Amino acid sequence: MALDRNLVGVKGAPVERSWSSSDVLLYAVAVGGGQQDPIQELEFTTENTAGSPLRVLPTYANLLGSAGGLDLGDIDRSGLVHAEQAITLHRPLAVEGSARSTARVVGMYDKGTAALVVVEDTVVDAKTSEPLATCTSSMFIRGEGGFGGERGPKTEWLVPDRAPDDVVGYQTRPEQALVYRLTGDRNPLHSDPEFASRGGFAQPILHGMCTYGYTGRALLHAVCGSDPARFGSMSARFSRPVLPGAGLEVSIWIESDVAYFRTTSEGATVIDQGRFELAPQQTTTDSHTPAAASSPAVR
Numbered sequence: 001m002a003l004d005r006n007l008v009g010v011k012g013a014p015v016e017r018s019w020s021s022s023d024v025l026l027y028a029v030a031v032g033g034g035q036q037d038p039i040q041e042l043e044f045t046t047e048n049t050a051g052s053p054l055r056v057l058p059t060y061a062n063l064l065g066s067a068g069g070l071d072l073g074d075i076d077r078s079g080l081v082h083a084e085q086a087i088t089l090h091r092p093l094a095v096e097g098s099a100r101s102t103a104r105v106v107g108m109y110d111k112g113t114a115a116l117v118v119v120e121d122t123v124v125d126a127k128t129s130e131p132l133a134t135c136t137s138s139m140f141i142r143g144e145g146g147f148g149g150e151r152g153p154k155t156e157w158l159v160p161d162r163a164p165d166d167v168v169g170y171q172t173r174p175e176q177a178l179v180y181r182l183t184g185d186r187n188p189l190h191s192d193p194e195f196a197s198r199g200g201f202a203q204p205i206l207h208g209m210c211t212y213g214y215t216g217r218a219l220l221h222a223v224c225g226s227d228p229a230r231f232g233s234m235s236a237r238f239s240r241p242v243l244p245g246a247g248l249e250v251s252i253w254i255e256s257d258v259a260y261f262r263t264t265s266e267g268a269t270v271i272d273q274g275r276f277e278l279a280p281q282q283t284t285t286d287s288h289t290p291a292a293a294s295s296p297a298v299r
Helices: 021-030 058-064 176-183 193-198 208-223
Strands: 015-019 080-089 097-110 114-125 131-142 166-171 231-238 247-255 258-265 268-278
Touching: 015 058, 021 058, 021 176, 021 208, 058 080, 058 114, 058 131, 058 208, 058 231, 080 208, 097 131, 166 208, 176 208, 208 231, 208 247, 208 258, 208 268
Parallel strands: none
Antiparallel strands: 015 097, 080 131, 080 231, 097 114, 114 131, 166 247, 231 268, 247 258, 258 268
16 A cells, blocks of 8 residues: 555645636636636626726635645545545635645545545734635545545534525536646546546546536625625635536525535535535624525526
């Protein structure tokens, strides 16, 4: 086994990354912004629209947490699958800036035929050291289990016993993975048929974080009234891959400042155990009722 099992608690070297308006615009389009209706979401997809200053989709912060400086060992990357992702925003992101992220392995669990490695990234402003986001990624690595470790904590997740309060539908494009990879994730699993076949897939699949970005857009508009300042935290588990060009449907149950969500594609659940929390309301007295969305998702 090539996975270094002595990494729990170990921090990687800090990694700095800068971004500009071009980066956040590309990200917005890569996760479907303006796809169904180009004149919707202009405050996220354009920088020169009258009355709509550019704003950053909250899930862009995931790109600033890099897990840089961490070497998990000589593992077979074709057997690595993104299992879970969580993000907490400490403040809305600026249109341009620089961040410093420090990754730490917080858990390594034995799933029998595979290992589950959990990495937490602390992201701060590179100039002021003010916290920007905390990103937690769980990676399922096939062939690296069976080492006698703990199986890991169980997650309790129950949606309210009623129909969803909102259901948001999106349609991805056949070239969606080719666009999303331009945001920085060049894993050939999403573009190279031969590499995808080594991982057990009949064709390249969509990045899980692209589906996560689509889902984050739905939550932003349906729960936060399209205001990134209301986007607090989001966590979910990836349960099945999505093929580029497939449709997505995000079901949302709202309970005060917490929402539960699930994303399906072609009738199968692809993102499960979703939990979202609103950030504390700063400007209004009612923090329990989401504002009407200024950039409604396509339904």
